[in-house]
Amino acid sequence: MTAHPIALSPFPPSDALMDIGPKPPVVFVEGRGSRLIDRDGKSYLDFVQGWAVNALGHCPPEIVDTLARQAARLINCSPAFHNGPQLDLAARLAAVSGLDSVFFANSGAEANEGAIKLARKWGGKFRAGAHEIVTFRDGFHGRTLATMSASGKEKWDGLFEPRVPGFPKATLNDLASVERCLGPATVAVMLEPIQGEAGVVVADDDFLRALRALTTRRGLLLIFDEVQTGMGRTGKMFGFEHAGVRPDIMTLGKGLGGGVPIAALLADRAVCCFEPGDQGGTFNGNPLMTAVADAVVATIAAPDFLARVTKAGELLQRHLTRIADARLGGGEVRGRGLLRALDLGCDIAPAVVDEALRRGLLLNAPRPHLLRFMPALNVTDAEIAEMADGLDAVLRDILGGRAARGA
Numbered sequence: 001m002t003a004h005p006i007a008l009s010p011f012p013p014s015d016a017l018m019d020i021g022p023k024p025p026v027v028f029v030e031g032r033g034s035r036l037i038d039r040d041g042k043s044y045l046d047f048v049q050g051w052a053v054n055a056l057g058h059c060p061p062e063i064v065d066t067l068a069r070q071a072a073r074l075i076n077c078s079p080a081f082h083n084g085p086q087l088d089l090a091a092r093l094a095a096v097s098g099l100d101s102v103f104f105a106n107s108g109a110e111a112n113e114g115a116i117k118l119a120r121k122w123g124g125k126f127r128a129g130a131h132e133i134v135t136f137r138d139g140f141h142g143r144t145l146a147t148m149s150a151s152g153k154e155k156w157d158g159l160f161e162p163r164v165p166g167f168p169k170a171t172l173n174d175l176a177s178v179e180r181c182l183g184p185a186t187v188a189v190m191l192e193p194i195q196g197e198a199g200v201v202v203a204d205d206d207f208l209r210a211l212r213a214l215t216t217r218r219g220l221l222l223i224f225d226e227v228q229t230g231m232g233r234t235g236k237m238f239g240f241e242h243a244g245v246r247p248d249i250m251t252l253g254k255g256l257g258g259g260v261p262i263a264a265l266l267a268d269r270a271v272c273c274f275e276p277g278d279q280g281g282t283f284n285g286n287p288l289m290t291a292v293a294d295a296v297v298a299t300i301a302a303p304d305f306l307a308r309v310t311k312a313g314e315l316l317q318r319h320l321t322r323i324a325d326a327r328l329g330g331g332e333v334r335g336r337g338l339l340r341a342l343d344l345g346c347d348i349a350p351a352v353v354d355e356a357l358r359r360g361l362l363l364n365a366p367r368p369h370l371l372r373f374m375p376a377l378n379v380t381d382a383e384i385a386e387m388a389d390g391l392d393a394v395l396r397d398i399l400g401g402r403a404a405r406g407a
C-alpha cells in the first residue's frame with residue numbers, strides 16, 4: 001500500500017521496550033479500514049480496532065486529512081490559551097450529549113480521574129464533605145491509582161497497595177446492593193452502561209432507570225463511564241440513551257479520537273465546580289487532537305451513521321448466534337451495536353485468538369471463556385461475514401467437532 005520502503009526495527013524487541021506482558025510476534029506497519037498489514041506484508045482482518053478505539057477504521061480519510069491540515073496550522077498553543085478546534089469540539093459534544101460543559105483529557109483513565117475529582121469537589125462544597133463513590137464489581141475505569149481502586153477487577157486485589165479509599169463496591173443490576181453501599185459519606189454512583197472489560201455485561205435499562213431515580217432521590221451524582229460505550233459504539237451516540245436516562249457526569253475516550261489519544265469529561269452546569277488550579281494538564285485540549293475528534297464526532301453524528309451501526313450489530317449478532325448454535329451447543333451472545341461478546345462455555349478463548357491471528361484475523365479475549373468483538377463502526381457486511389467464516393473455521397478445528405459445553 002505504501003510507496004516508501006519501510007525501515008525494519010529490530011525484532012524480537014530488545015530490553016529498550018519495558019516488558020509489561022507478552023505480545024504476539026507480529027509487527028504492524030500499515031492499516032486501512034478493517035485491514036492491518038504486518039512487516040512481512042501479511043494482511044489481517046481487524047475486529048479489535050485498538051480495543052474499540054478506531055471508530056472509523058484504520059487511517060480513515062477524515063482523520064488523515066484533518067491531522068495533516070491541523071498539523072500544518074497549529075499543533076499546540078498551551079492549555080493556558082483557547083484554541084479553535086477545542087472550542088468547536090466542546091460545543092459539538094455538548095450539543096450531542098445534552099450535558100453543558102466539557103473538560104478534555106488524554107486518556108479514559110485521566111477523564112475518570114477528573115470525574116472522581118469533580119464529584120469529590122462537589123461533595124466537599126455542597127454535601128458536607130461527602131466523598132465516597134459507589135462503583136461496581138468487575139467494573140473497569142482505568143489504570144491510574146484512583147481508577148484502579150474505582151475498578152472492580154478481582155485480579156487487582158492487593159496490587160499497588162494501599163488502595164485509594166472511598167470506592168465501596170456494588171453488584172451490577174442489583175439495586176439493593178447499591179442501597180447497602182450508601183451512607184452519609186456517599187457523593188456519587190459511577191458505572192459503565194456496559195461493562196466492557198468484564199466481558200460485555202450489559203446494565204439493564206430498568207436498573208439504570210432505577211439507579212437514576214435512586215441517586216436523584218438521595219441527592220447523589222450519577223456518573224457514566226462511557227469510555228468504551230460512547231461515540232456510537234452501541235448504535236446510539238451514548239450507551240445511556242438506550243435506557244432514556246441522563247447522567248450528571250460522563251466520561252469519553254477510546255472512539256472519541258478514532259485512534260488518536262483524546263478523552264473528555266462532561267458534566268451538567270450545576271456540577272461544574274472546579275476552581276482555578278483544581279484541574280488541568282499539559283496536552284489537554286490541544287488543537288491537533290481536538291480537531292481530529294471534531295471530525296470523528298461529526299462523522300458519527302451524520303444522518304444514518306448510527307442506524308448503520310445498529311444494523312451491522314444485528315448482523316454480527318446473527319452470525320455469532322449461528323456459530324454458537326453450530327459449534328458450541330448454544331453459547332451466549334450478548335452486547336449492543338458493535339460491542340458484542342460470544343461466551344464459548346470453556347476456557348479456549350486465548351487459543352482461539354492465537355489461531356485466528358495465525359490465520360490473519362484479529363480477535364480479543366477479555367476473559368478465558370469469552371471473545372469480544374469491536375470492529376470499526378463502518379465495518380461492511382462482507383467483512384462481518386468474512387470474520388464469521390474465519391472464526392467458525394478456527395472453532396471447528398480447535399473443538400474438532402465436539403461441542404464446547406460439557407466437553
Ligand SMILES: *Cc1c(COP(=O)(O)O)cnc(C)c1O
Nearest residue numbers: 107108109140141142196227228
Ligand atoms: C478503556 C477504558 C478505560 C481506560 O481508558 P484508557 O484510555 O486506557 O485510560 C476506562 N473505562 C472504560 C470503560 C474503558 O473501557
